[in-house]
Amino acid sequence: MGDLLGVAVLGVGHMGADHIRRLDRVVSGARIAAVADPDLASAKEAVAGLDGVSVHPDPEAALDAPGVQAVLIASPGPAHEEALLAAFARGLPVLCEKPMVPDSVGALRVVEAEARLGRRLAQIGFMRRYDAEYRRLKSLLDDGRLGRPLMLHCTHRNVSSPPGFTSAMLINSSVSHEIDAARWLLGQELTAVTVLRPRPAAGAPEGLLDPQFVLFETEGGALVDVEVFVNCGFGYQVRCEAVCEAGSARIGDEHSMLVTTRGTAGEEVPQDYLVRFADAYDREVQSWVDATRRGQVTGPSAWDGYAASAVAEAGVRALESGDRTTVDLARRPDLYA
Amino acid sequence: MGDLLGVAVLGVGHMGADHIRRLDRVVSGARIAAVADPDLASAKEAVAGLDGVSVHPDPEAALDAPGVQAVLIASPGPAHEEALLAAFARGLPVLCEKPMVPDSVGALRVVEAEARLGRRLAQIGFMRRYDAEYRRLKSLLDDGRLGRPLMLHCTHRNVSSPPGFTSAMLINSSVSHEIDAARWLLGQELTAVTVLRPRPAAGAPEGLLDPQFVLFETEGGALVDVEVFVNCGFGYQVRCEAVCEAGSARIGDEHSMLVTTRGTAGEEVPQDYLVRFADAYDREVQSWVDATRRGQVTGPSAWDGYAASAVAEAGVRALESGDRTTVDLARRPDLYA
Amino acid sequence: MGDLLGVAVLGVGHMGADHIRRLDRVVSGARIAAVADPDLASAKEAVAGLDGVSVHPDPEAALDAPGVQAVLIASPGPAHEEALLAAFARGLPVLCEKPMVPDSVGALRVVEAEARLGRRLAQIGFMRRYDAEYRRLKSLLDDGRLGRPLMLHCTHRNVSSPPGFTSAMLINSSVSHEIDAARWLLGQELTAVTVLRPRPAAGAPEGLLDPQFVLFETEGGALVDVEVFVNCGFGYQVRCEAVCEAGSARIGDEHSMLVTTRGTAGEEVPQDYLVRFADAYDREVQSWVDATRRGQVTGPSAWDGYAASAVAEAGVRALESGDRTTVDLARRPDLYA
Amino acid sequence: MGDLLGVAVLGVGHMGADHIRRLDRVVSGARIAAVADPDLASAKEAVAGLDGVSVHPDPEAALDAPGVQAVLIASPGPAHEEALLAAFARGLPVLCEKPMVPDSVGALRVVEAEARLGRRLAQIGFMRRYDAEYRRLKSLLDDGRLGRPLMLHCTHRNVSSPPGFTSAMLINSSVSHEIDAARWLLGQELTAVTVLRPRPAAGAPEGLLDPQFVLFETEGGALVDVEVFVNCGFGYQVRCEAVCEAGSARIGDEHSMLVTTRGTAGEEVPQDYLVRFADAYDREVQSWVDATRRGQVTGPSAWDGYAASAVAEAGVRALESGDRTTVDLARRPDLYA
Structure with missing residues (x-):
């Protein structure tokens, strides 16, 4: 398979730290190249003992760091849209934790941005598909x-x-x-x-x-x-x-x-879900690394991320109103046909 | 337990014939004393080989036949109300197949009649309670x-x-x-x-x-x-x-x-439900015979039969309207408290 | 089905008392006609409230009591052989609790006695066949x-x-x-x-x-x-x-x-086995009553009872010797072919 | 974790080829450094597309190839003993497929050789322990x-x-x-x-x-x-x-x-067992790679491999003789205490 895939991990909270461990110790074919977190001390601690990892307070700096070939976004949901767009701008493949973008308006912006690129770069972290x-x-x-x-x-x-x-x-x-x-x-x-x-x-x-x-x-x-x-x-x-x-x-x-x-x-x-779905998380990341190294993008797409946001929003409205609530989706770009 | 309980069975269709078999061969403590069905030939066939059973085209004649101490109603639903009221008029305990009365207005009349009597005579055939x-x-x-x-x-x-x-x-x-x-x-x-x-x-x-x-x-x-x-x-x-x-x-x-x-x-x-609930039917009838011979009435009551009708009617309305439909029950007589 | 089958129950211990209850309250078509137990007080208590039951200290007296048409043997195992032979002598159908006869020599005597009669009278209480x-x-x-x-x-x-x-x-x-x-x-x-x-x-x-x-x-x-x-x-x-x-x-x-x-x-x-096999016991006795009233004998035979004794004996010998132990059965009478 | 562990794989049959795939694509932290198989063409095919792998007809040559730090033995059972001893002679950690050595005499020679070394180098492929x-x-x-x-x-x-x-x-x-x-x-x-x-x-x-x-x-x-x-x-x-x-x-x-x-x-x-135990195989190899890179040996030992051979031999003797057959194990070296 040749060289290891250099991954930038954004966010070193609970999920981010778990993904760093997975990339380093479970998944073959990848290495951590950079991490970013506003809490620099935590970021440093998360990659202690790993060689060749640069640590950044700012996500975009991590994306520009040497050796970064792909991005895993595990920062809080509200930071996802900006990170996804930054990755798209650099042509970097992305694995983005759910929710892709918490509000469906922002989610649709991501979909449209990727559709403009004309090729898929983003995979969304719906890991049940790997269970x-x-x-x-x-x-x-x-x-x-x-x-x-x-x-x-x-x-x-x-x-x-x-x-x-x-x-x-x-x-x-x-x-x-x-x-x-x-x-x-x-x-x-x-x-x-x-x-x-x-x-x-x-x-x-x-x-x-x-x-x-x-x-x-x-x-x-x-x-x-x-x-x-x-x-x-x-x-x-x-x-x-x-x-x-x-x-x-x-x-x-x-x-x-x-x-x-x-x-x-x-x-x-x-x-705990970490017990139930441990294998699914492993397979998810491995599948992403492998596809990325082949130059492909498979798995859940940005459109899937958008649709989830849109339906969830309708659900919250139904909860609040007590009424049956319809879901109105934007037109699906041809990229996701 | 002394003498066998003389039972009049109304209706010799699928369920009626099965209950005749059950009373005769499965349940202890009961005997068939009379049967009624507009189709006299079928009624005679249903009790062929049994001693001491009188056969009638008319339900009330069966209730008045010698040796009848209790009634099992297995005739079509629309005939139930009249049969129940006739049994009440004679003070006869009844086991009535479901639906007690198909429409809730008629069902409520049965409830009110029994409430006027001031004591329970009817048990309704919700046999899942015996599963x-x-x-x-x-x-x-x-x-x-x-x-x-x-x-x-x-x-x-x-x-x-x-x-x-x-x-x-x-x-x-x-x-x-x-x-x-x-x-x-x-x-x-x-x-x-x-x-x-x-x-x-x-x-x-x-x-x-x-x-x-x-x-x-x-x-x-x-x-x-x-x-x-x-x-x-x-x-x-x-x-x-x-x-x-x-x-x-x-x-x-x-x-x-x-x-x-x-x-x-x-x-x-x-x-088939007869496979799944065979024991339940047996227990149901046995329980009724036993209680009857002790002079008691236990099990699902006429009120239960009425409530089922009323809720089912609301359900059909909800089906037809597509709307959430409320269920309005009559006041529950003290007898069923 | 005509008149109820008059049953003599021998033994009013744990199993005997349970069978008395079953014949009286669960099984249709039978009645207790006589009971026998050396402990007369217990025998009387076991049938308290039942009409038309004679109580005896001696099994043979119970077999000869008025109205006895069949026998259920629930006395201790060592008393079974004599009771079975007494029933055979009178031509009475028997349901005999297991073990039919504890030792295989005695069991074989029972088999031979029934074979000499030329028709089956005994059913042995292997109730798992009814589960x-x-x-x-x-x-x-x-x-x-x-x-x-x-x-x-x-x-x-x-x-x-x-x-x-x-x-x-x-x-x-x-x-x-x-x-x-x-x-x-x-x-x-x-x-x-x-x-x-x-x-x-x-x-x-x-x-x-x-x-x-x-x-x-x-x-x-x-x-x-x-x-x-x-x-x-x-x-x-x-x-x-x-x-x-x-x-x-x-x-x-x-x-x-x-x-x-x-x-x-x-x-x-x-x-408890009474919980697990409650239905099996009921079906067993009901099946016996029904067959008996039809003049038939079905279910486990005396040969089955004998074979169980013989194999169990070989098992005990194998337990004691630690060796593989063969089972030698007598020739099977044609009656049981 | 630093550099990848260089592994020599001996044998490219069914299991060998599967382990090559696993080390390359499933397990993190390892790389194939050399392979050996008498069938050179198959060996070359098994590592087609992998960089930096030397291919040898002879196991010992593979062990001496540049970059080899550990050995995975997947050759036929009769070749295991020699391969294990060769690995021991070079101080190389080994994962050896079962049976460690088909006959217990040879298995015991392996145990003794490792005991003489005074430290464990071999892990045996009993993958159920990882299920x-x-x-x-x-x-x-x-x-x-x-x-x-x-x-x-x-x-x-x-x-x-x-x-x-x-x-x-x-x-x-x-x-x-x-x-x-x-x-x-x-x-x-x-x-x-x-x-x-x-x-x-x-x-x-x-x-x-x-x-x-x-x-x-x-x-x-x-x-x-x-x-x-x-x-x-x-x-x-x-x-x-x-x-x-x-x-x-x-x-x-x-x-x-x-x-x-x-x-x-x-x-x-x-x-198929590959379906049932897919995860177990993955965990097994990953666990071995990880322990090896930490300089440790965990998991089933050579003693375990020997004991399995010895018991299996007794079993075959019991099969042939029809008799209860005792198992006589050698003294367990302190290394395996």
């Missing part, structure tokens, strides 16, 4: 054996929500994964959304509408329902059942090790 | 270990629908089971209903809206969603997941025999 | 879809053993169920047995060889292995996997209700 | 929550055996995985083995004793039984249930995606 179970489900739906999908029943549960988590974030942070997964699994855009609000659980922080039950309609007449419950207390569970004309398929029930003790026969439930 | 799995789920919810129920996710799938099955019948015939089960499991009345209509499956008869996705709200703020899909083609599946504040519990996944053949490890799925 | 899961497994093996069975992997676990339970009883009491089940499922006699003795569990009483691992060979070259562990502490588990030439099938994993709480997703494990 | 499920099982057994392990029930099934597969290879090729897994899970040596031979399956090649049922006894009094069935026709299944004093745990039942079609609800069964 082994989701891939098996996608493959099963695509082979047509179960017929046309009619409904997706989805569950998204977290043990507890972090401080500052808002009712809107159940949709634009948590359900955004299901938004992309549904679009990808069905190969259809989502056209309307309704949010139902059961009486909040006792375990939810005061004022947080948790759980919520979110209904999406698709351009093909399918229905996607999502239970999102971020303070369920009992585990991290991501499930998806696709109900099709000739059968149904369900992923996400953990059955890998059955433990029988007094009174129960069961399996452990992972308590 | 072993439902009972375990009810028991688990009642013991409080999982906390307050927030949502019920229900699935109700049939291989195919019989001729003449209408879009409304998905709700007032199929989902009526979930209506009673949800009321019973949660101990709450249902207050609103919304029906979503995904694009119909290719396997559904022309013009039938199948599947449907039905959402109920409850007086306590819980949410009940039901996928009803009566031409799914792959099996008879009834599932219910109760999502509570401290955990979830799911019934209806068939795991009793795992068969591994080339390429799959799985279980057979029953193709 | 829904075992029946599904038997049916699957019989239809030939999985090809010839090569191995049965069996598990038989109890929470704890009763006082006085000996190492031999793991075989002749516990594994005797697997002996009959294997013979029935495979349609083959067992020809050799080997018993392995892992180091006993800490929870086993001092001196009890628990667990044991028992290997049976069959006349057709199949292998049957049984883990028997009667102080496992965690539940009552009966499992059986049939490994065949074209697939395998496993029963006994309880999956009927999945409960998810913090850290686990699982199901309850029953703690 | 996520096995690691969870090991971790559960080690934490003591389930108490002392009493029995391991193992299943090892292949769809079909390759040409030339012999009855002995069911033990020394297939069951050798269970031998290492049992030793590792229990932390005990195996002391005796018995092999039972059910009548062969119709699908097994003429003359092959398939399936077999293998029983191991351990120094701690535990029992390990293995069903090995290499022409089962229905899938690749590796299962292990550990029965302990306070509970049991089972791995290997595939439940990750439940597919419901007409008449069955089930999951796909993988058809």
Whole structure:
């Protein structure tokens, strides 16, 4: 494969630091060439012991550093648009953590900028597409054996929500994964959304509408329902059942090790997404590195990032209004056809 | 237990004939004393070989026949109201197949008649309350270990629908089971209903809206969603997941025999409700016979029958209007407190 | 079906009392006509409230009591032979709890006595043949879809053993169920047995060889292995996997209700055989009553009872010697062909 | 991590070629420095497109090639001993595919040679120790929550055996995985083995004793039984249930995606070990590369390789004799304490 791919990592927070570790120790074919973070001390600490890495307070300086051939954006969401545009300006391939851009107006600007370039540079971090179970489900739906999908029943549960988590974030942070997964699994855009609000659980922080039950309609007449419950207390569970004309398929029930003790026969439930999706993150980054070194861009596109933003925004509006809310997407540039 | 309970069976169609068999051969403590059906020949055939059974074209004549101490109503739904009132007039205990009375106005008349009597005589045939799995789920919810129920996710799938099955019948015939089960499991009345209509499956008869996705709200703020899909083609599946504040519990996944053949490890799925709920029917009738012989009435009441009718009617209206539709129940007589 | 079948129940211990309840309250078509037990007070208590039941200290007196048309033997094993022969002498149909006769010499005497009669009167209480899961497994093996069975992997676990339970009883009491089940499922006699003795569990009483691992060979070259562990502490588990030439099938994993709480997703494990096999007992007795009233005898035969004794004896010898021990069966009378 | 680790790969057959791909494209931190294979053309083809790789017909020449810092042995088993000793002579760390050395006499020579060196250089390719499920099982057994392990029930099934597969290879090729897994899970040596031979399956090649049922006894009094069935026709299944004093745990039942079609609800069964253990192979090699670059040796040792050979040999003897066969291990050098 020749030389290692020089990567600039923007942002050294939780996800950024994890990606630095992954690029250095898990993924083959890449090396960290530069990092950027306003907190210079943290940036230095994140790459301590690595050779040949330059450290910068400013993202653009990192992009211009020697040896940088690609960019991984793990800075806070509001900084993504500027970083993506800077990478585009330099012709650098990008892996950008989700959300691509938090608001759909900014997301559309990114889409339009890349469309003007006329070639794809950006891959968005919807890592479920790299999860082994989701891939098996996608493959099963695509082979047509179960017929046309009619409904997706989805569950998204977290043990507890972090401080500052808002009712809107159940949709634009948590359900955004299901938004992309549904679009990808069905190969259809989502056209309307309704949010139902059961009486909040006792375990939810005061004022947080948790759980919520979110209904999406698709351009093909399918229905996607999502239970999102971020303070369920009992585990991290991501499930998806696709109900099709000739059968149904369900992923996400953990059955890998059955433990029988007094009174129960069961399996452990992972308590964290890093446990559940560890392999998916690895595959995601590896896939990106490999494609980049071949001069290609595969995986989720900027259009996927934009569509997720747009649908999530409609979802938040539906949450606030209590009404069915349509999703209006911009025209899809030919680049993403 | 002394003498056998003399039962008059009204109606010798599919369900009536099955109940005659059950009373005669499965259930202890009962005997068939009389049957009634406008089709006298069928009625005679249904009790061929049984001693001491009188056969009548007219229900009231059967109720007045010698030895009749109780009534099992298995005639078509529109005949139920008159039969129930006739049984009430004679002070006879009744087991009445669902729907108690198809329209909620007539159902309410039955409730009021029984309330005037001042004592319960009628048990309604919601046999899921006698299913072993439902009972375990009810028991688990009642013991409080999982906390307050927030949502019920229900699935109700049939291989195919019989001729003449209408879009409304998905709700007032199929989902009526979930209506009673949800009321019973949660101990709450249902207050609103919304029906979503995904694009119909290719396997559904022309013009039938199948599947449907039905959402109920409850007086306590819980949410009940039901996928009803009566031409799914792959099996008879009834599932219910109760999502509570401290955990979830799911019934209806068939795991009793795992068969591994080339390429799959799985279980057979029953193709018929008579297979899945055979024990439940037995327990239902046995429980009724036993209680009757003790001079008691237990199990689902006329109020339960009325409430199911009323909610189903609201559901059909929601289906037709596309709108969220509230359920307005009459005041509950003290008898059913 | 005409009049109720008059049954004499011999023995009013744990099983006898349960069968009295079942005949009276669960099973249709039968009534208790007489009971016998050396402990007259207990016998009277067991039938308190039942009409028309005569109570006897002596089994033969009960058999001769008015109205007795059939016998259910639930007395201790050593009393079975005499009771069976007495029933045969009177031409009375019998349902005899297992073990039919504890020693195979006595068991063979029973077989020979019935063979001399020239017609079957006895059914032996191997109730697993009435369990829904075992029946599904038997049916699957019989239809030939999985090809010839090569191995049965069996598990038989109890929470704890009763006082006085000996190492031999793991075989002749516990594994005797697997002996009959294997013979029935495979349609083959067992020809050799080997018993392995892992180091006993800490929870086993001092001196009890628990667990044991028992290997049976069959006349057709199949292998049957049984883990028997009667102080496992965690539940009552009966499992059986049939490994065949074209697939395998496993029963006994309880999956009927999945409960998810913090850290686990699982199901309850029953703690008692009466819970697990309640339906099987009911079906067993009902089937016997029905066949008896039709003048027929179906179900496990005296030959089955004898074969179980003979194999269990060989098993105990194998346990004691540590050697592979062959099973020598008498010639099978034509009656049981 | 500094420079990439230069690896010499010996053997470019099926496994060798797969490891070359893995080192080049999956694993970070390594590069192929040299390859050796008597078939020079195949060797050249295996590294086509890779820079800086020298190709040799002779293993020792590859070990002496520039840039070689470590060795991966994937040549046929009979060549392993010489290659291991050559690596030891040069102080090179080795990852050696199983079997380390096919005969236990040669395996012991390797152990002794490494013991003379006084430091570990060799890791043996028992990749199950890197499988996520096995690691969870090991971790559960080690934490003591389930108490002392009493029995391991193992299943090892292949769809079909390759040409030339012999009855002995069911033990020394297939069951050798269970031998290492049992030793590792229990932390005990195996002391005796018995092999039972059910009548062969119709699908097994003429003359092959398939399936077999293998029983191991351990120094701690535990029992390990293995069903090995290499022409089962229905899938690749590796299962292990550990029965302990306070509970049991089972791995290997595939439940990750439940597919419901007409008449069955089930999951796909993988058809190949490369599918089932893909992650394990990756983790294995990555772990080795990482440890090697840190100057350490972790993972399965030469002693483990020797012990597996010795037990497998006893197993083959037990197969041939039909007798219980003891395993006699050499004294364990202090290096492996």
